[in-house]
Amino acid sequence: MTFHAKKLLTIVTEAVLEAPLVKVLQQLGAHGYTVSDARGGGSHGVQGGGWSFEGNIRVDVVCDAAVAEAIAAHCQQAYLPHYGLILYVSDVGVLRADKF
Amino acid sequence: MTLDPVVLFFLLGLFAALARSDLKLPPALYETLSVFLLLAIGLKGGVALAKTGSPQVLLQVLLVILLGTLLTLLAFAVLRWRLSRVDAAATAAHYGSVSVVTFAVAASFLARQGIEAEPQLTLFLAVMEMPALVVGVLLARLGDRQQLRWGQLAHEVFLGKSMVLLLGGLVIGWLAGPKGIVSLSPLYIDLFKPVLSLFLLEMGLLTAAKLGSLRRQGSFVVLFGLLVPLGFACIGLGSAYAMGLSAGGALLLATLCASSSYIAAPAAMRIAVPEANPALSLAASLGVTFPFNLLLGIPTYWMLTQWLYA
Numbered sequence: 181m182t183f184h185a186k187k188l189l190t191i192v193t194e195a196v197l198e199a200p201l202v203k204v205l206q207q208l209g210a211h212g213y214t215v216s217d218a219r220g221g222g223s224h225g226v227q228g229g230g231w232s233f234e235g236n237i238r239v240d241v242v243c244d245a246a247v248a249e250a251i252a253a254h255c256q257q258a259y260l261p262h263y264g265l266i267l268y269v270s271d272v273g274v275l276r277a278d279k280f
Numbered sequence: 281m282t283l284d285p286v287v288l289f290f291l292l293g294l295f296a297a298l299a300r301s302d303l304k305l306p307p308a309l310y311e312t313l314s315v316f317l318l319l320a321i322g323l324k325g326g327v328a329l330a331k332t333g334s335p336q337v338l339l340q341v342l343l344v345i346l347l348g349t350l351l352t353l354l355a356f357a358v359l360r361w362r363l364s365r366v367d368a369a370a371t372a373a374h375y376g377s378v379s380v381v382t383f384a385v386a387a388s389f390l391a392r393q394g395i396e397a398e399p400q401l402t403l404f405l406a407v408m409e410m411p412a413l414v415v416g417v418l419l420a421r422l423g424d425r426q427q428l429r430w431g432q433l434a435h436e437v438f439l440g441k442s443m444v445l446l447l448g449g450l451v452i453g454w455l456a457g458p459k460g461i462v463s464l465s466p467l468y469i470d471l472f473k474p475v476l477s478l479f480l481l482e483m484g485l486l487t488a489a490k491l492g493s494l495r496r497q498g499s500f501v502v503l504f505g506l507l508v509p510l511g512f513a514c515i516g517l518g519s520a521y522a523m524g525l526s527a528g529g530a531l532l533l534a535t536l537c538a539s540s541s542y543i544a545a546p547a548a549m550r551i552a553v554p555e556a557n558p559a560l561s562l563a564a565s566l567g568v569t570f571p572f573n574l575l576l577g578i579p580t581y582w583m584l585t586q587w588l589y590a
Contacts, residue, residue: 196550235307262554 183273187248193265195235289477293484320468322449325402348411352376370549370556373416377541386535397528406446490567505568509538540565
């Protein structure tokens with residue numbers, strides 16, 4: 181079995197950003213994404229997720245390195261100054277390269 | 281007078297969270313209950329409007345929009361004394377806007393005493409949410425106009441969940457009328473108070489969670505959260521008297537003025553004014569003003585109403 185090298189970009193951020201973020205992902209060339217509700221704690225305190233707007237989301241995107249960089253650059257410029265946001269990239273292998 | 285049992289549910293939630301009980305309602309239930317409450321309030325108001333609505337209501341709606349704008353500006357002026365412009369603007373938007381649950385508790389307070397209020401108060405509830413959000417964003421953005429995304433703000437303000445459900449319920453109730461609503465009333469009318477009690481249990485849990493962050497915000501926020509509702513309630517009472525509303529209507533309008541938003545406004549401000557500190561506005565609105573209105577505010581506003589209408 182051969183796996184094709186791709187990047188897995190994971191963003192954990194405030195739930196209010198879901199709609200604008202998803203729009204940007206598609207504009208920047210991501211072919212798909214997965215959003216899930218998330219709970220956790222960090223420098224912005226504990227995010228209990230009791231409210232729809234107080235909760236956190238985790239967005240996973242599998243894409244090319246260039247797309248991952250473009251998304252990361254956008255997040256850094258548009259969201260990092262004022263929103264709680266964590267972003268990391270990892271190397272993954274995918275079965276069907278044409279899907280991403 | 282004894283406390284309304286629905287308020288006791290709020291106290292139960294507050295106690296449970298403060299005593300670190302493991303009580304927690306699933307977020308999906310909270311969402312469902314809020315959808316129910318908004319629809320039920322809208323429907324009830326719509327049916328009543330269909331029965332007794334008069335064209336005078338339109339003029340009153342305009343006055344109420346002005347009132348919401350005025351309250352936001354007033355709150356901003358007071359807050360600006362101690363807070364930065366963006367924080368003052370975002371918090372002012374919370375206080376110019378309204379709390380649906382506080383309104384529901386005031387309506388329940390009236391119902392327990394068998395006092396009627398004008399049906400258009402539900403319409404006031406729906407329209408008073410909007411001006412504060414717009415004015416709050418404008419106040420925060422004075423000077424740097426290029427940053428303002430009008431389309432996004434309009435979408436947030438006019439198509440937010442609470443607006444769609446409240447106005448949608450009003451229209452459905454108005455179209456259906458008293459006869460058409462009969463088949464729906466077992467759920468939306470008869471079950472209103474039991475559902476409100478469950479919702480208030482959740483509100484108690486959430487309020488307790490905010491009390492912790494209140495300590496970090498300082499005494500100015502606490503004083504603001506206690507005194508501004510009283511002042512705003514008086515403005516509301518005066519306006520209701522001038523508009524010729526009944527005593528029941530006056531209590532509801534005073535409560536609307538005194539209440540502050542903790543659902544629509546925080547979400548809208550987080551998107552439109554991200555530099556503002558959301559913990560500060562929410563601590564004041566949910567940690568101070570909401571419990572104050574529920575426990576002491578509404579009975580006090582009623583005393584003032586009776587004094588004014590005597």
